[in-house]
Amino acid sequence: MRHKARMRRTALTTAVLAASLSGSLTAGCAHSDGDDNRAPQHTATPAAPPAPGPQVAASGSPLVVKIDNVPAARPQNGLDAADVVYAEQVEGGLSRLLAVYATRLPETVGPVRSARESDLELLRQFHRPTLAFSGAHRKLLPQIGKAPLRAQSADQDPSAYFRATGKAAPHNLYLHPAKLLTSAPGRAALTTGYRYGPAPSGGTPTAARTLRYPAARFTFTWSAERHRWLVAMDGTSTAMADGARVEPATVVVQHVRIRDSSYRDVLGNPTPYTETVGSGKAEVLRDGRSFDASWSRPRATDGTSFTTAGGRRMNFAEGQVWVVFAPAP
Structure with a gap:
């Protein structure tokens, strides 16, 4: 009888420990319902486990x-x-x-x-x-x-x-x-659909362009000396931790539909969904000028093409490109 009692106690202890361990693992892997200002509690994405160590980048895989x-x-x-x-x-x-x-x-x-x-x-x-x-x-x-x-x-x-x-x-x-x-x-x-080359004729001389979200602001100021657009965010010049400036050669203001997604953050704010498939108006800044343009991306697997007001393909300047998704009017 004593032997059977010990066996029952052992089995009960094992079950309790297993339940406790399971609960600990579940709690440790919990993820918040949205993106908040706390340290993230990550949940592994249900994808194939990565191979150990860095992988060689195949051509076409950025x-x-x-x-x-x-x-x-x-x-x-x-x-x-x-x-x-x-x-x-x-x-x-x-x-x-x-x-x-x-x-x-x-x-x-x-x-x-x-x-x-x-x-x-x-x-x-x-x-x-x-x-x-x-x-x-x-x-x-x-x-x-x-x-x-x-x-x-x-x-x-x-x-x-x-x-x-x-x-x-x-x-x-x-x-x-x-x-x-x-x-x-x-x-x-870079299968973006962008084309690079000489600027089209026309355009409007532009010293600076500011884009606003409800709680954020981007300003792009043309530097003739550097032949680049200098970026400022929320009124402060953008520089990296090592002091390097962010200086795109081309800035695109792409007017898109921004709607609520089905997700919300921990405060209940809806997560915006930016629709990048379709077509609409755009503004391309390069070489100190602004060009009215249209954008088109028929399918998600396509890149985005830009055309001038005259219907010709819009060339970008060689160098970094910034695309600011702005709400369509």
Whole structure:
């Protein structure tokens, strides 16, 4: 009898420990319903587990990083090395950046933040891009796992990320791109649909252009000396942590439909969805001038083409491109 009693006590203890361990693991993997100002509690994206170590970038497969853009996140790292930077509106009227790297990989990029639903549509134009992000809404994670991209969150490859000192979480998560890709894939990865070449005739001389979201502001000022647009965000000149200026050669104001998605943040604010498939009006800034244009992207797998008011393909200047998604009038 004593032996049977000991066996029952042992079985009961084992069951309690198992339940406790299961509860601990579940609690440790919980993810907030939205993107808030607390340190993220990541949930691994349900995608195939990454191969150990960095992967060789196939031609046509760029690195794309979701970058924080609130004042507490600045100065950022690595924006100056991006080939294309997309600026989008997020919850509360704030902004966030999506940087595309194809021709070179900086030493560090960040701060890295969470992905949004409309990012998946935007990234369909690239061939299986590597997406670096901090996490996502728990209901969005399965969509990211099914998307035709290589999802590399901080949970999936923690060795590629680090927490920097000097900034409070969640504005201090940074990426070592070389931990994800052994080399930059090259210009062939930029399947954006953009065409580069001489400027068209006409245009309006433009010294500066300011774009506003409800709680964010971008200003692009032309520097004839540097032959680039100098970027300022929320009234402050944009420079990286190492002092490098962000100086795109071309700035695109792309008027798109921005609607509420089915997701909300922890405060109940709806997450905006930026529609990048379709067509609409645009404004292209290059060489100190502004050109009225139209944009077209018939399918998610297509790049975006731009045409002048006269119906000709709009050429961009060689160098970095910034695309600011502005609400269509």
